[in-house]
Amino acid sequence: MKNPYLPLPMRLVKHFVETEDNLIHTFTLEFLKEEDEKSFRYLPGQFAEVCVFGVGEAPFGIASSPTEPGHLKFSVARVGVVTTALHQLPEGTILGVRGPLGNSYPIEEFKGKNVVIIGGGFAFTTLRSLVTYILHPQNRGDFGKVTVIYGARNPGLLLYKEELAAWEKRTDIELVTTIDRPVEGWSGRVGFVPAVTKEVAPSAENAYAVVCGPPIMIKFTLPVLEELGFPPERIIMSLENRMKCGIGMCGRCNVGNKYVCKDGPVFTRAQLNQLPNEY
Amino acid sequence: MLLLKKEQLLAWLNKLTQAYQVFAPVNEEGCVSFKQIEAGDQCTLDYTNSKVPPKEVLFPRSEYLFCYRCEKEHVELKEQIDEHKKVIFGLRPCDARSFLLLDNVFRNERFQDPYYLTRRKNTVLVGLGCNQPPATCFCTSLGSGPFATEGLDLLLVDIGDRYVLEVLTERGQELLSGMELPAADQEAREAAQKVKEGAAVSSRVTLEGLKSKLDVSFDHPLWDLIHEKCLGCAACTYTCPTCHCFDIVDEAQGNEGCRVRSWDACMFPLFTLHGSGHNPRPTNKERFRQRVMHKFKYFVDNFNATACVGCGRCILNCPVNLDIREVIAEIQGTEVRSNKQ
Ligand SMILES: Cc1cc2nc3c(=O)[nH]c(=O)nc-3n(C[C@H](O)[C@H](O)[C@H](O)COP(=O)(O)OP(=O)(O)OC[C@H]3O[C@@H](n4cnc5c(N)ncnc54)[C@H](O)[C@@H]3O)c2cc1C
Ligand code: SF4
Ligand code: SF4
Ligand code: FES
Numbered sequence: 001m002k003n004p005y006l007p008l009p010m011r012l013v014k015h016f017v018e019t020e021d022n023l024i025h026t027f028t029l030e031f032l033k034e035e036d037e038k039s040f041r042y043l044p045g046q047f048a049e050v051c052v053f054g055v056g057e058a059p060f061g062i063a064s065s066p067t068e069p070g071h072l073k074f075s076v077a078r079v080g081v082v083t084t085a086l087h088q089l090p091e092g093t094i095l096g097v098r099g100p101l102g103n104s105y106p107i108e109e110f111k112g113k114n115v116v117i118i119g120g121g122f123a124f125t126t127l128r129s130l131v132t133y134i135l136h137p138q139n140r141g142d143f144g145k146v147t148v149i150y151g152a153r154n155p156g157l158l159l160y161k162e163e164l165a166a167w168e169k170r171t172d173i174e175l176v177t178t179i180d181r182p183v184e185g186w187s188g189r190v191g192f193v194p195a196v197t198k199e200v201a202p203s204a205e206n207a208y209a210v211v212c213g214p215p216i217m218i219k220f221t222l223p224v225l226e227e228l229g230f231p232p233e234r235i236i237m238s239l240e241n242r243m244k245c246g247i248g249m250c251g252r253c254n255v256g257n258k259y260v261c262k263d264g265p266v267f268t269r270a271q272l273n274q275l276p277n278e279y
Numbered sequence: 280m281l282l283l284k285k286e287q288l289l290a291w292l293n294k295l296t297q298a299y300q301v302f303a304p305v306n307e308e309g310c311v312s313f314k315q316i317e318a319g320d321q322c323t324l325d326y327t328n329s330k331v332p333p334k335e336v337l338f339p340r341s342e343y344l345f346c347y348r349c350e351k352e353h354v355e356l357k358e359q360i361d362e363h364k365k366v367i368f369g370l371r372p373c374d375a376r377s378f379l380l381l382d383n384v385f386r387n388e389r390f391q392d393p394y395y396l397t398r399r400k401n402t403v404l405v406g407l408g409c410n411q412p413p414a415t416c417f418c419t420s421l422g423s424g425p426f427a428t429e430g431l432d433l434l435l436v437d438i439g440d441r442y443v444l445e446v447l448t449e450r451g452q453e454l455l456s457g458m459e460l461p462a463a464d465q466e467a468r469e470a471a472q473k474v475k476e477g478a479a480v481s482s483r484v485t486l487e488g489l490k491s492k493l494d495v496s497f498d499h500p501l502w503d504l505i506h507e508k509c510l511g512c513a514a515c516t517y518t519c520p521t522c523h524c525f526d527i528v529d530e531a532q533g534n535e536g537c538r539v540r541s542w543d544a545c546m547f548p549l550f551t552l553h554g555s556g557h558n559p560r561p562t563n564k565e566r567f568r569q570r571v572m573h574k575f576k577y578f579v580d581n582f583n584a585t586a587c588v589g590c591g592r593c594i595l596n597c598p599v600n601l602d603i604r605e606v607i608a609e610i611q612g613t614e615v616r617s618n619k620q
Contacts, residue, residue: 004390005344053349054531079554244527247390251524257577276497278559
């Protein structure tokens, strides 16, 4: 019987301060064992439990893409015990990772469709995975037009700045970045994500929308997507309920009869409409 | 059906403790729970039901998942899977049913819990029928009963000076190897039948229609009032044989440590508190509703069974007498109102 509680050992090879407020750090981890690397097969949208030995474990969306073999990437906000411990780790530390857990974005359904990706704040992690996956030369042809709308309070709080700059230069992806208030030297848009989505007005025709961000952003973006004609079946969201086991047993993360860790974290809006609002 | 004289019981238990870890009801200052016994005389079969359910034998209040030692270049992990052969002796039929329910939880489409499942596989269940079910039992409304055999390997029926022993599985039969017990005679069978008929479970709940009421009553105003006297102490979930929520933490010193899991409860505010400070179940109302919904709706949705066996522990142990039977009756009495207009 495979023990789903045992973490795979990984080495922290890069510890990077992602945002200027020092709240988000990105961790790049390498598998210690080759067989673990082979068996860890994941898709964008899945998450893993990362543990600091001696402190504990916590769930994080996988920010790397399966098209970037050899390592996993997590971007972590410092909020509590495990995340604070992570933020203090020197490169070279051995960590544990359990996963991949949960379901993924419905990549197969996206094929042949346009994909509109909307993110806010530091919830851009698994969206980075998704964009990177789609943009990979071997995959790009499978998808239609790709539009990314990504907002943060100010430019310093955007994640993955180098990659955003690279995407900006490409012609096979439309990237719209926005910040809440004007700042000198900023060439992107100014305004909240819902308003900018309305301006950009991505077509709902033959398209899926993926939305990740703080609850307030989601709340105001959903009506905009509705107005644009996205049916609930083609609006994809990811939930972040508190978790422990990540495998549907500890009873912590349920929304109605669904366990976010096992049946999610990715749900369509249509699915969520059937569930109580406990997330 | 076999016959076991009461004076043979001690010798049998003593024999079982040689080959198995035997867990049996032990009375410690009036509090009965299932403990590992070294000899037959340590246990009591004169009890109504244990305070804490025997689920703790397969799913302990607290257990090590694994231990580790961190070195500079690697980490050593040591799994802590308990492979001892066990007998749970003298458990009540309702609690045997709870294991059948828990089996659904600890194995799903993708994952298996090796801690629970290994113990489960290695554990033989010897039930003891309930001659005098207390007033808080309502097991017969939930598919169990004072002499229900579902999930058991053996069932003991107390007929005074002897037990009628119902052998239900091969595993049960194995526990009797070398015992040479006589078959139950006509008189003993009749006595057992009489005991069964005399064991009345007077208290009932109506399950029929409950689930369809709950399907549409998430936003019903009844939840605003029904939880009001609840203290959120979680005595009900802690002593419930079907509750399975747990927490996972590290216990460590220096570069060595263990990952531990312990019972947790949906009645606690911190249970669902997000890192951001947001809490999807912020007040007692939502948490109480979750407890009821989980047992009588969500579990039914997922496994086509109700996650309650009618043992009555939550009623007995609640400090403010919040009675799940009354909660069910109240829901049954509500008008159906849709929550998604
Ligand atoms: C599927 C999924 C994906 C996620 N992806 C990411 C991601 O990519 N990046 C990211 O940064 N986060 C992500 N999260 C959130 C992340 O899991 C949490 O921030 C993390 O678990 C916090 O762990 P911690 O040990 O640092 O916090 P904890 O110490 O457990 O506590 C966090 C907060 O909870 C409260 N709290 C908890 N326990 C207590 C207590 N005993 N007493 C008082 N208050 C308490 C406090 O408000 C505290 O600040 C994700 C979550 C899920 C479920
Ligand atoms: S035992 Fe009673 S008071 Fe305590 S949490 Fe359960 S219902 Fe509430
Ligand atoms: S809910 Fe109450 S009566 Fe039902 S199994 Fe749990 S403790 Fe027993
Ligand atoms: S995290 Fe344990 S059930 Fe979902």
